[in-house]
Amino acid sequence: MTDFDVPGARLASAQTNFNRCLRVSLARAHQPRFRELSARKLFANLDVRERQVIAGKILLRERDPCDALLFLNTGWAGKFVTTRDGKRHVPAMIVSGEPCNLSALLFEGADYGLQMLTAGTVLSVPLAAARDLQARVPQVAHAVSSLFLMENAILTQHTLRLGRLPARERLIHLLCELSYRTGLASGSSSRGSSGSTPMEIPITQEWLGDLLGLTTVHVNRTLQQLRHEGLLQSRSHRIVVPDVSLLHSISAFDPSYLLSPRVDAETLMA
């Protein structure tokens, strides 16, 4: 159950990875200006640490105070809360490149826990420094708002899934969203050819259930159904979607909430 700072040579790249995370997050929020802005100017003096963590590692306990802003550099993680009757609820997944505890910037103590689903690496920025930057640099403040907005859009869609979709559609809709968040949207196959776009999600059926408001038993049966339809395969700890575009074609998934044109940061900063 140990994890450790990445030593030596890899430490030098912590700063680089942090910038990459910010670029990923902000590019996803369509703030193109930040791709260049952030890297050199804004975060040059930050004390970014990179940590390797094992699968199952709890990065943050519910209601624990926290003195760092975390980004997930590689791997998969999830937020969780424990209800009074002992059940677990998962309000959100976190994929690589996304911020983990944005609320820490404004809120003392997270209202959720944070656990790794896989092994991976986590970047951390001292909270005081991050807050200072947010307060002093308008571009940073704007970037923070953009990230909050993205989380809001994702949460809003999640309420739609939970409130309005039956299990099968709930699952498909989630998989579609994750395909976009991991950058594997159907049309954007990196090769120009018309090859299928595979996606692999390292998640247990228990996590899926807690995320989708279903029991593991029903998640299992729903997965079987989708397996029989040829939409996915599932092994232990793992769901494989051989062709993401197939999912998109049958789900009428509208990714605009993840992609819509935002106000260009440039016009705001002028």
Add this chain to the structure above:
Amino acid sequence: MTDFDVPGARLASAQTNFNRCLRVSLARAHQPRFRELSARKLFANLDVRERQVIAGKILLRERDPCDALLFLNTGWAGKFVTTRDGKRHVPAMIVSGEPCNLSALLFEGADYGLQMLTAGTVLSVPLAAARDLQARVPQVAHAVSSLFLMENAILTQHTLRLGRLPARERLIHLLCELSYRTGLASGSSSRGSSGSTPMEIPITQEWLGDLLGLTTVHVNRTLQQLRHEGLLQSRSHRIVVPDVSLLHSISAFDPSYLLSPRVDAETLMA
């Protein structure tokens, strides 16, 4: 279906009402410094308009562009989205004093519609001016982030309701949240005495269903159950909770996500 700018004498108070809305929003987000900061200094030159609107008025249509930042001054409103199969989903309610379309600050076009549940008044700030302010004044940027965070926390709790609670608890939990958001928390009876705290919510059972992921039929039956338990009365368009503290006592509702101490703005602005 007409609505109009408030003429003459009342127009003069638009600015005042806007400041009140900001104070309400930010005080709720525990940013005490803003109570004084915002009123005179920050928003002095904004062209705030106040509009009276009738019940049922659609303030914003889904996917419509929008050129104003809206605050709900008085009355009740709700966000809604229409699913592909024609059903309506309600991701959030808006009570007086809360921002309506925060996302407009960063996002071209809302991804939800906005409708009044009651008659009321709406304050609007030209979007360009609001964005300018957000970009130039760190305090405003920080305030915006605070408001996003508050929405975020409310959405997160909503996913817990939808994903983990049965109809009865879902409804009670919602009522508890609304009691806090309207400032009618059980303990905070304005008179020091131990009188009961009543709350009145002007909402139809159809809206409740679309908000809680239930059918109107089942909302109706659940309300009947709570009525028989003496927890509430419901008339047409209206739910009355005679004693909010009763609800709180049976629901184990934890309002910390609405109340927890935030980072004081003062320390950030120093």
Add this chain to the structure above:
DNA sequence: CGGTTCGTTGAGGCCCATCAATCTATGTGG
């Protein structure tokens, strides 16, 4: 007073939860 919206009630059925057992994969220690 007629139309429209909202609320209410009943019958029937399905989706999904619950309970419980079995199976598999993985890892661990003797």
Add this chain to the structure above:
DNA sequence: CCACATAGATTGATGGGCCTCAACGAACCG
């Protein structure tokens, strides 16, 4: 190298919460 432990996946039986369809009553409004 095997017995054992553990976590996750799978399967079946049963039941209940909530949906669906449909009709009627009640309140509101022009």
